[in-house]
Amino acid sequence: xxxxxxxxFAAFILLCSFYSCSTLKPLAPVATxxxxxxxxxxxxxVEVPVTVDLKTYFVQAENSVPNKFSGSQQPCExxxxxxxxxxxxxxxxxxxNVVNLKFTGSYGFSASYCAKCTTLLGSGPQCIxxxxxxxxxxxxxxxxxxxISYQSTINVxxxxxxxxxxxxxxxxxxxxxxxxxxxxxxxxxRLIKYISGPLNDLGKQVDAxxxxxxIKPMIDQIWNNIATETxxxxxxxxxxxxxxxxxxxFSLNGSLLTFSVGLSAKPVxxxxxxxxxxxxxxxxxxxxxxxxxxxxxxxxxxxxxxxKMINQQIDGMNAEVAGxxxxxxxxKVCGIGKQIAMQVxxxxxxxxxxxxxxxxxxxxxxxxxxxxxxxxxLQTKAWMLKVAKWMFNGKIADMLRxxxxxxxxxxxxxxxxxxxxxxxxxxxxxxxxxxxxHDLDIQAIYPTSEKLIIRTLSNGQLKVKVxx
Numbered sequence: 233x234x235x236x237x238x239x240x241f242a243a244f245i246l247l248c249s250f251y252s253c254s255t256l257k258p259l260a261p262v263a264t265x266x267x268x269x270x271x272x273x274x275x276x277x278v279e280v281p282v283t284v285d286l287k288t289y290f291v292q293a294e295n296s297v298p299n300k301f302s303g304s305q306q307p308c309e310x311x312x313x314x315x316x317x318x319x320x321x322x323x324x325x326x327x328x329n330v331v332n333l334k335f336t337g338s339y340g341f342s343a344s345y346c347a348k349c350t351t352l353l354g355s356g357p358q359c360i361x362x363x364x365x366x367x368x369x370x371x372x373x374x375x376x377x378x379x380i381s382y383q384s385t386i387n388v389x390x391x392x393x394x395x396x397x398x399x400x401x402x403x404x405x406x407x408x409x410x411x412x413x414x415x416x417x418x419x420x421x422r423l424i425k426y427i428s429g430p431l432n433d434l435g436k437q438v439d440a441x442x443x444x445x446x447i448k449p450m451i452d453q454i455w456n457n458i459a460t461e462t463x464x465x466x467x468x469x470x471x472x473x474x475x476x477x478x479x480x481x482f483s484l485n486g487s488l489l490t491f492s493v494g495l496s497a498k499p500v501x502x503x504x505x506x507x508x509x510x511x512x513x514x515x516x517x518x519x520x521x522x523x524x525x526x527x528x529x530x531x532x533x534x535x536x537x538x539x540k541m542i543n544q545q546i547d548g549m550n551a552e553v554a555g556x557x558x559x560x561x562x563x564k565v566c567g568i569g570k571q572i573a574m575q576v577x578x579x580x581x582x583x584x585x586x587x588x589x590x591x592x593x594x595x596x597x598x599x600x601x602x603x604x605x606x607x608x609x610l611q612t613k614a615w616m617l618k619v620a621k622w623m624f625n626g627k628i629a630d631m632l633r634x635x636x637x638x639x640x641x642x643x644x645x646x647x648x649x650x651x652x653x654x655x656x657x658x659x660x661x662x663x664x665x666x667x668x669x670h671d672l673d674i675q676a677i678y679p680t681s682e683k684l685i686i687r688t689l690s691n692g693q694l695k696v697k698v699x700x
Contacts, residue, residue, distance in 0.1 A: 266570045284445070308357035572592060590606030640686070
């Protein structure tokens with residue numbers, strides 16, 4: 233039978249109908265914008281260990297007072313004496329906020345004693361009884377020694393100056409006594425009385441030099457450097473935003489004075505540069521040991537990478553349903569608001585594309601993202617009912633749901649290392665920040681149309697080392 237042109241056209245339409253029935257091409261799910269809650273940062277603490285070498289100030293105090301003292305008193309009646317006293321440099325030890333300064337003094341003493349003097353006609357006073365004389369540590373005798381100790385208690389004033397109170401403590405201790413008694417006077421004890429004035433002056437000089445040390449410029453520099461905005465990779469711009477400052481008690485090891493500057497801060501994270509306005513250092517507050525910082529950070533993951541990872545789990549998977557074959561060719565993931573859409577290109581009994589939608593759920597233990605509610609999109613369901621009802625079966629959705637996982641373990645580890653590296657930096661003038669991230673916990677996941685936003689809570693320590 234010969235077909236006329238109308239029959240050819242009908243055959244062509246029938247062939248196209250059969251072809252279209254074997255291919256699924258539903259419309260992709262429509263993306264919607266989901267509201268992402270703003271970051272609300274908790275108050276964090278920054279600990280700034282500071283080391284100050286006070287040796288320079290003690291040396292300046294020493295240099296302001298002579299290291300050799302001498303004196304004499306020559307009355308006619310009673311005790312006449314002359315002495316010399318030479319001291320060694322300070323030996324410095326310390327504990328908590330108390331500095332102990334110690335040196336050894338070498339001394340010599342010569343004395344004479346007249347029990348009775350009178351004024352003779354035409355001359356001055358003269359001793360009328362035999363004079364008793366003695367000497368100790370002078371001439372051929374080796375100098376006698378005496379141990380001198382100071383105790384200096386150091387604090388900080390509200391205007392950020394150091395303050396010390398230096399006293400002779402314990403009392404000067406003779407190592408070698410002269411053991412000379414004249415008129416019931418121990419010349420060693422008398423010598424201690426004579427040199428107490430110059431020794432007390434030395435303690436006052438120590439206090440004056442320590443008081444000249446102003447830690448405010450150092451605090452200002454730390455405050456300003458901490459407040460400076462920092463670019464942290466694709467996270468954005470981080471400003472620590474310090475709020476208050478406090479000082480710990482002091483601790484001494486030799487001449488090294490160590491203490492901590494504690495800063496309370498409320499970090500600000502922005503996607504575009506927005507340097508905070510300068511803020512003056514406030515008055516000191518009561519010191520409370522820092523517990524570290526807690527900062528919310530939004531980390532971004534590219535959908536191309538997520539698609540690649542899920543493809544490794546799914547590509548080539550084969551499901552047989554009622555004698556029909558379903559083979560995954562490749563997948564692509566994108567965000568559609570609060571959910572993700574998974575585009576699955578397939579082959580087998582039928583070919584084409586299907587879409588599934590699901591809500592990302594994160595497992596804190598396994599560090600995996602999964603999609604427990606992953607199911608066919610409404611448009612896909614409609615096409616299946618028209619073209620391939622056999623695919624409208626729980627087996628295919630279950631297979632994809634079980635395998636469509638993404639482990640974030642490496643992503644978390646790499647992010648911790650990167651954030652530590654980018655926040656640990658040289659701040660100049662002997663100041664360096666050191667950041668240690670202890671935990672990076674994922675709090676929420678927001679699948680925007682362009683990126684997967686992974687909201688994390690970062691817990692760690694931020695220290696700024698200062699050596700002055």
